[in-house]
Amino acid sequence: MEGRYSVAGPWFTVHKIGDDWKTLDEIWISNGERNDKARVQARVNWAEEQE
Amino acid sequence: MKRLATAALVLMLGVTGTSWGDDGASQHQPKVIFEPHGGSLCASGCALSRHPTPALKWESFERLLADYSGQPMSEESPALEELLFYGPQTAGMLEHADGLLDRERQAFLVRELSRDLVRVEFRIIDESDTVRVVLPPTTVPFDKRFVFEPLLTADFQPPEASGTVKRVGLHHVWQRI
Numbered sequence: 402m403e404g405r406y407s408v409a410g411p412w413f414t415v416h417k418i419g420d421d422w423k424t425l426d427e428i429w430i431s432n433g434e435r436n437d438k439a440r441v442q443a444r445v446n447w448a449e450e451q452e
Numbered sequence: 453m454k455r456l457a458t459a460a461l462v463l464m465l466g467v468t469g470t471s472w473g474d475d476g477a478s479q480h481q482p483k484v485i486f487e488p489h490g491g492s493l494c495a496s497g498c499a500l501s502r503h504p505t506p507a508l509k510w511e512s513f514e515r516l517l518a519d520y521s522g523q524p525m526s527e528e529s530p531a532l533e534e535l536l537f538y539g540p541q542t543a544g545m546l547e548h549a550d551g552l553l554d555r556e557r558q559a560f561l562v563r564e565l566s567r568d569l570v571r572v573e574f575r576i577i578d579e580s581d582t583v584r585v586v587l588p589p590t591t592v593p594f595d596k597r598f599v600f601e602p603l604l605t606a607d608f609q610p611p612e613a614s615g616t617v618k619r620v621g622l623h624h625v626w627q628r629i
Contacts, residue, residue, distance in 0.1 A: 413628050430584060432607045437578040445625050448569035448591045
């Protein structure tokens, strides 16, 4: 694997602040022995001091 | 179950959320690195540099205030949404706009413009609902590009990630990650 790498993204999205996880994409990931389908997710909330 | 998996991963690796000051400088947290990229205005992310917030002209600002004066203090107001989209530019101009807004709307707008920190989270979760990669709740200011490293992983090689968040309305933000 030396010298080899994979790239995913970038992802661009609009969030409603405080919403639950938003799925941005579905990708394949691997630990070198097994491949798995996975969801890329993000969420955004106000910082606690600014809620 | 998903929350348990995330919590377990965070606890297992002994990491808590990170926080940043208004100037984007680190506050003793090694997990998030402010990395300027590009030279545009208040934006420092590569995506924002390519799509910078346009300059808000005074005439447009006055028109937005006039429109907002007749609209609700909610996301039902297109003018309020646009004023918040311009963020720091609106805040700067508002200091020279005495009497252009009623007191209640001005206070609401000033309060909203002062909210400039968000908590971002990111994860990659597999089909068995195991969280394989997670960025724990991490506080960042708007309009700055951050590199998050290392992300916490389970049975997965540590990836690199960077991102930027920009406010685009009363309840909405735009994110690149």
